[in-house]
Amino acid sequence: xxxxxxxxxxxxxxxxxxxxxxxxxxxxxxxxxxxxxxxxxxxxxxxxxxxxxxxxxxxxxxxxxxxxxxxxxxxxxxxxxxxxxxxxxxxxxxxxxxxx
Amino acid sequence: xxxxxxxxxxxxxxxxxxxxxxxxxxxxxxxxxxxxxxxxxxxxxxxxxxxxxxxxxxxxxxxxxxxxxxxxxxxxxxxxxxxxxxxxxxxxxxxxxxxxxxxxxxxxxxxxxxxxxxxxxxxxxxxxxxxxxxxxxxxxxxxxxxxxxxxxxxxxxxxxxxxxxxxxxxxxxxxxxxxxxxxxxxxxxxxxxxxxxxxxxxxxxxxxxxxxxxxxxxxxxxxxxxxxxxxxxxxxxxxxxxxxxxxxxxxxxxxxxxxxxxxxxxxxxxxxxxxxxxxxxxxxxxxxxxxxxxxxxxxxxxxxxxxxxxxxxxxxxxxxxxxxxxxxxxxxxxxxxxxxxxxxxxxxxxxxxxxxxxxxxxxxxxxxxxxxxxxxxxxxxxxxxxxxxxxxxxxxxxxxxxxxxxxxxxxxxxxxxxxxxxxxxxxxxxxxxxxxxxxxxxxxxxxxxxxxxxxxxxxxxxxxxxxxxxxxxxxxxxxxxxxxxxxxxxxxxxxxxxxxxxxxxxxxxxxxxxxxxxxxxxxxxxxxxxxxxxxxxxxxxxxxxxxxxxxxxxxxxxxxxxxx
Numbered sequence: 001x002x003x004x005x006x007x008x009x010x011x012x013x014x015x016x017x018x019x020x021x022x023x024x025x026x027x028x029x030x031x032x033x034x035x036x037x038x039x040x041x042x043x044x045x046x047x048x049x050x051x052x053x054x055x056x057x058x059x060x061x062x063x064x065x066x067x068x069x070x071x072x073x074x075x076x077x078x079x080x081x082x083x084x085x086x087x088x089x090x091x092x093x094x095x096x097x098x099x100x
Numbered sequence: 101x102x103x104x105x106x107x108x109x110x111x112x113x114x115x116x117x118x119x120x121x122x123x124x125x126x127x128x129x130x131x132x133x134x135x136x137x138x139x140x141x142x143x144x145x146x147x148x149x150x151x152x153x154x155x156x157x158x159x160x161x162x163x164x165x166x167x168x169x170x171x172x173x174x175x176x177x178x179x180x181x182x183x184x185x186x187x188x189x190x191x192x193x194x195x196x197x198x199x200x201x202x203x204x205x206x207x208x209x210x211x212x213x214x215x216x217x218x219x220x221x222x223x224x225x226x227x228x229x230x231x232x233x234x235x236x237x238x239x240x241x242x243x244x245x246x247x248x249x250x251x252x253x254x255x256x257x258x259x260x261x262x263x264x265x266x267x268x269x270x271x272x273x274x275x276x277x278x279x280x281x282x283x284x285x286x287x288x289x290x291x292x293x294x295x296x297x298x299x300x301x302x303x304x305x306x307x308x309x310x311x312x313x314x315x316x317x318x319x320x321x322x323x324x325x326x327x328x329x330x331x332x333x334x335x336x337x338x339x340x341x342x343x344x345x346x347x348x349x350x351x352x353x354x355x356x357x358x359x360x361x362x363x364x365x366x367x368x369x370x371x372x373x374x375x376x377x378x379x380x381x382x383x384x385x386x387x388x389x390x391x392x393x394x395x396x397x398x399x400x401x402x403x404x405x406x407x408x409x410x411x412x413x414x415x416x417x418x419x420x421x422x423x424x425x426x427x428x429x430x431x432x433x434x435x436x437x438x439x440x441x442x443x444x445x446x447x448x449x450x451x452x453x454x455x456x457x458x459x460x461x462x463x464x465x466x467x468x469x470x471x472x473x474x475x476x477x478x479x480x481x482x483x484x485x486x487x488x489x490x491x492x493x494x495x496x497x498x499x500x501x502x503x504x505x506x507x508x509x510x511x512x513x514x515x516x517x518x519x520x521x522x523x524x525x526x527x528x529x530x531x532x533x534x535x536x537x538x539x540x541x542x543x544x545x546x547x548x549x550x551x552x553x554x555x556x557x558x559x560x561x562x563x564x565x566x567x568x569x570x571x572x573x574x575x576x577x578x579x580x581x582x583x584x585x586x587x588x589x590x591x592x593x594x595x596x597x598x599x600x601x602x603x604x605x606x607x608x609x610x611x612x613x614x615x616x617x618x619x620x621x622x623x624x625x626x627x628x629x630x631x632x633x634x635x636x637x638x639x640x641x642x643x644x645x646x647x648x649x650x651x652x653x654x655x656x657x658x659x660x661x662x663x664x
Binding site: 017076 | 127142182184312633
C-alpha cells in the first residue's frame with residue numbers, strides 16, 4: 001500500500017528533473033540568443049555612430065557652402081532680400097493704390 | 101498468550117505506522133527541497149542579464165561572458181546638436197614576434213598591404229623581445245580583409261577607440277584634443293575630461309555655421325593683407341554665449357600631433373595684445389559714468405601732448421577743442437589722454453578691475469591669457485592706458501567689455517556653454533551711459549568722420565570702435581612697422597544682440613587699402629561682411645529706415661570734421 005505513493009513520488013521527481021533539465025536547456029539557448037542580440041545591438045549602435053559621424057563630416061559648413069555656390073549657384077542673403085509679411089502687404093496695397 | 105500475541109500485533113501496527121510516517125516525511129522533505137531548488141533555479145534563469153551601456157555581452161566557447169566594457173568618451177556638440185567630436189572604434193594591428201615563423205616572409209606580406217611602412221622599423225619590431233608589439237595604429241576594413249586573406253601568422257587585429265573631429269579645423273582651438281590614450285590635453289577636451297570620460301556629452305554655445313563664416317571671412321582678410329594671423333569672436337551681447345571663436349592660423353584637429361606651436365596657439369583667448377584705441381570705449385564710458393565731466397565738455401586736441409619724455413599725437417589731428425563723442429569718433433589720443441588725466445589712475449584701475457581686465461580670462465578652456473597692465477599710477481601710464489597702450493588683454497576680454505558697455509552696463513562673462521541660469525552680474529555702467537556709448541559707437545561707423553565707415557552693413561546698425569597699435573617686440577619696445585589692428589562692434593545698435601571682435605596681427609598695406617594698415621581699412625570690413633552674412637541666420641531683421649530707429653533708441657550727437 002505504501003509503495004504506490006513512493007513510486008508516484010519517484011516518478012514525479014524524475015519528471016521534475018527532466019522538466020528542469022529542459023527548462024535549463026531552453027534558457028541556455030535563450031541566453032545565447034540574448035547575447036547574440038545584444039552583440040548585434042552593440043554593433044548596430046556602433047555602425048549608427050559611425051554613420052552619424054560620417055553625416056556630420058558631409059554636413060561640414062565649408063562643404064555645404066561649396067556645393068551651394070558651385071552646384072546650386074546660390075549666394076549669401078542680402079538685407080534687401082529679406083521681407084516681412086507686413087512689408088509684402090504694404091507693398092501690395094501701395095501697388096493697388098497706384099493702379100498697377 | 102493471546103494477550104501477548106495481541107500486544108505483539110498491536111506493536112507491529114504501531115511500528116508500521118511510524119515507518120510510514122517517517123517515509124512520508126522523507127518523501128515530503130525531498131519533494132519540498134526539489135521544488136525549492138526548481139523555484140530558485142527558475143528565478144535565477146528568469147532574471148534578466150544586466151546589459152547597460154558599460155557592459156558587453158559576448159559568447160565564447162558557448163559560454164556566456166559578461167565583461168565590463170570601457171565606456172566610450174562622450175561627444176561634443178555645437179548649439180544645434182551638430183557633432184563636433186566623437187569616438188569611433190577602429191582596427192589596430194599588433195603582432196606577437198614569438199609567433200612569427202618566417203620574418204622575411206611576414207615583412208614581404210605586410211609590405212604588399214602597407215607599401216608605405218618602413219622595412220627597417222618593421223624588422224626591428226619583429227625582432228623585439230616583447231610578446232605584443234603595436235604595428236599600425238589604424239587600419240582600414242579593406243586592409244583588415246587583406247591581412248586575413250594573406251594569413252600572416254602572429255598578427256592580431258584589435259578594436260581601439262579613436263577620437264575624431266568630423267568638421268576638421270572648425271573650432272579646433274575650442275575643442276582641443278586628446279592624447280593617444282583618450283585623455284583630454286587641450287581645449288574643451290581637457291576642461292571637461294572627467295565628464296567626457298564618463299561617457300557624458302558636452303554641448304557648446306558655438307554655432308557651426310557662424311563659426312565657419314567668421315573663420316572664412318577672417319582668413320580671407322588675413323591672406324589679402326598678408327598678415328601673420330588673427331582672431332575673431334562673436335558673442336551674444338546679453339548672455340555672453342560665444343557663438344564663434346576663431347584663432348588663425350588654425351589646424352585640422354584630426355592631425356593634432358603634427359601641428360606647429362604657432363598654429364596651436366589660441367590668439368583669441370591666450371594671446372594678449374595691446375588693442376589700441378578700442379580701449380577708448382572704456383575711457384569714454386568711465387568718463388560718462390563718473391559724473392566728473394559736464395555735458396558737452398570739450399578738450400583741446402590741437403597740439404600734441406608732451407608728458408615726460410613722451411609726446412602723445414593724433415593720427416588725424418584736429419585744430420580745435422572736441423567733446424567726448426568727437427574724441428571717440430575721431431579716435432583722438434590726445435582727447436582720451438586728457439579725459440584720463442581728469443579721471444585719475446585710481447578710477448581708471450577700479451573700472452579696469454571691475455570689467456575683469458586685470459584678471460586672467462575666465463573661460464571653459466585651459467588656454468587663457470592673463471592681462472598685463474601697468475599699475476604704476478604715473479600720469480603718463482594713466483594717459484597711455486586710456487587709448488590702449490600699456491595694457492595688453494586678450495581679444496575675448498575686449499569682447500566681453502564691449503558687451504558690458506552696450507548691453508545696458510551689466511557685466512558680461514564670456515562662456516562657451518549654453519547658460520542654464522540668468523545673468524545676475526553686477527552693474528558697471530548705468531543704462532544712461534550705455535545708451536550714450538551705443539549712440540557714439542554707431543557714429544564711429546555711420547558718421548562721415550568716423551574711423552570705421554567700412555564696417556557699415558546695410559540695415560544692421562553696426563556700431564563699434566577701431567584700434568591700431570604698434571606690435572610689442574619680444575625684446576621690449578614697439579615695432580614701428582608692425583601693427584595689431586582690431587575692431588570691436590555690436591549690432592544692431594538700437595538693441596545690441598551680438599558683439600563681434602576682430603583682431604589681425606601684422607597686416608601689410610595693400611593697394612586696395614591705399615597702403616594703409618589701420619583697423620578702419622583692414623578689420624572693419626571683416627565685421628561688415630560677417631554681420632551681413634550672420635544676421636539672417638540669427639533671425640535679425642534688417643532695419644532699412646534707420647532714422648526711425650535712431651529717434652527711438654539712440655541719442656543724436658553732432659560731430660564736426662577736420663576743419664571748422
